[in-house]
Amino acid sequence: MSEPSFTAKPLFDTHRVFVKLPMGLTMLEQYPGSLTMLKKLIEAMPGVKDDFIGAQRFLKSYSRKSEKTFTSFRNEVERFLLWSWLVAERPVSNLKRSDIENYFDFLHSPPLHWIGTATMKRFIYDSNLDQYTVNPAWRPFVARETTAEEKKGYKPSHSGSALAYSAISVFYDHMVQEDMILGNPIPGIRKASPYLIKDAQMKQVKRLSALQWDYVLETTCAAAVEQPELERTIFIIACLKSLYLRISELSDRTQWVPVWEHIWRDHEGNWWFKAFGKGRKIRDISVSEAMWTYIQRYREYRNMPEPPAPGDKEPLLNSRNGGGLTSRQISRLVQDAFDIAYAKMVSDGFKNDAKELRHATTHWLRHTGASQDIATRPLKHMADDLGHASMGTTDRVYIQSDMKERAATGKNRRV
Numbered sequence: 001m002s003e004p005s006f007t008a009k010p011l012f013d014t015h016r017v018f019v020k021l022p023m024g025l026t027m028l029e030q031y032p033g034s035l036t037m038l039k040k041l042i043e044a045m046p047g048v049k050d051d052f053i054g055a056q057r058f059l060k061s062y063s064r065k066s067e068k069t070f071t072s073f074r075n076e077v078e079r080f081l082l083w084s085w086l087v088a089e090r091p092v093s094n095l096k097r098s099d100i101e102n103y104f105d106f107l108h109s110p111p112l113h114w115i116g117t118a119t120m121k122r123f124i125y126d127s128n129l130d131q132y133t134v135n136p137a138w139r140p141f142v143a144r145e146t147t148a149e150e151k152k153g154y155k156p157s158h159s160g161s162a163l164a165y166s167a168i169s170v171f172y173d174h175m176v177q178e179d180m181i182l183g184n185p186i187p188g189i190r191k192a193s194p195y196l197i198k199d200a201q202m203k204q205v206k207r208l209s210a211l212q213w214d215y216v217l218e219t220t221c222a223a224a225v226e227q228p229e230l231e232r233t234i235f236i237i238a239c240l241k242s243l244y245l246r247i248s249e250l251s252d253r254t255q256w257v258p259v260w261e262h263i264w265r266d267h268e269g270n271w272w273f274k275a276f277g278k279g280r281k282i283r284d285i286s287v288s289e290a291m292w293t294y295i296q297r298y299r300e301y302r303n304m305p306e307p308p309a310p311g312d313k314e315p316l317l318n319s320r321n322g323g324g325l326t327s328r329q330i331s332r333l334v335q336d337a338f339d340i341a342y343a344k345m346v347s348d349g350f351k352n353d354a355k356e357l358r359h360a361t362t363h364w365l366r367h368t369g370a371s372q373d374i375a376t377r378p379l380k381h382m383a384d385d386l387g388h389a390s391m392g393t394t395d396r397v398y399i400q401s402d403m404k405e406r407a408a409t410g411k412n413r414r415v
Contacts (some may be wrong), residue, residue: 004111008114008140010135011028011034011052011055012056012059012078013122013123015063015071015254018059019254023057023060024056025039031131031134033134041085045091047093050093051081051092051093054180055171058073058077058174059074067248072163073170073171080103080168082140087106092175104164104165104193107156107164108156110140110141116139120139122135141154169187172185172186206359206363207364207367207368208360211353215345216337216341219341220233223340231298231301232298234298235298236317236330237337238291240366241365242294242369244285244385244386246363247330247331247363249275249276251326252326255276258275258276258324259312259313260316262275262308263295264308264310271286271295272287273285275387331362334365338357342357342358366386379395
């Protein structure tokens with residue numbers, strides 16, 4: 001039996017575009033596919049218009065906080081709206097507690113035609129028409145596996161489930177404040193949820209093994225011989241791992257664009273990288289001698305033979321339009337490197353390691369670098385470079401949670 005056709009259309013564009021758009025249905029004037037779907041739904045259920053405008057105002061408010069917060073809330077609220085309108089077939093304001101409980105069941109077992117195999121752009125800009133068309137490959141859920149059987153096993157992570165409850169709860173709080181609904185049912189639903197499991201013990205940091213990291217770096221370097229443009233990707237993965245960067249800290253954002261002068265040298269001759277990080281805090285990260293080699297390598301590729309200097313406003317990661325790269329663009333480049341390594345690992349017989357690599361994300365590189373270095377660097381230095389507010393966070397994440405070492409020391413205990 002063939003899968004049902006996927007009729008849902010995305011509602012909200014990226015943070016960069018969203019903040020520039022007008023409110024109301026006018027927001028979708030350049031998005032005819034989504035606007036057509038929305039108008040049909042409003043005709044059948046007038047309350048859908050209030051849902052859409054309420055969600056707009058909610059996201060507009062949180063777009064001021066950070067791009068990451070906006071994106072997280074957008075993904076969850078957009079899924080919730082589409083489910084309410086297309087599956088439950090009622091406006092959010094008309095949902096009962098049992099309906100919302102059904103939604104969280106839906107989140108943990110979505111139909112196959114709602115699941116994609118890669119994170120895709122919601123919209124594709126058509127310069128000839130000066131409008132955005134819906135990307136037919138976009139889906140509200142993403143499973144990295146490629147087969148239908150593997151997609152059937154899709155389950156959100158515990159942290160993903162927690163984010164869903166939190167985002168929808170905050171959205172309901174907003175609607176209460178806007179007098180759209182009378183109360184927020186999510187706290188009660190969350191308390192009784194079978195999907196939220198408190199687990200203080202086996203929290204493992206997601207990271208690459210030494211073998212996986214070697215393959216990612218070496219296969220990308222080998223491929224760069226035939227594809228020189230991969231030099232940018234090599235620089236990116238080296239930065240994410242060696243400087244413990246979050247992907248946002250390398251990306252072009254409204255309030256910050258990483259440029260070459262952010263790599264600077266102090267009076268002692270030490271090199272540092274200035275990052276604009278979580279909580280809108282700027283920190284300086286120490287640059288190792290090994291990382292400096294990759295900085296020089298990338299600058300030579302960019303025809304920049306001299307070291308970075310104050311006043312150099314050239315974007316660290318160049319794009320075709322002359323600016324930096326977005327988080328999505330960086331993520332795709334890293335994923336390409338993972339794909340190259342995956343293919344080589346499979347051909348070399350490391351199938352299990354390759355399969356694990358299929359689940360890797362850009363954030364694994366930050367954890368990989370920090371996990372490797374935590375044994376040889378002072379905890380305070382690690383916390384400062386990672387951008388942690390306290391050493392307790394660094395200790396909890398990278399020491400207490402290291403289950404591999406804990407298991408190794410416990411294997412030879414005698415009864």
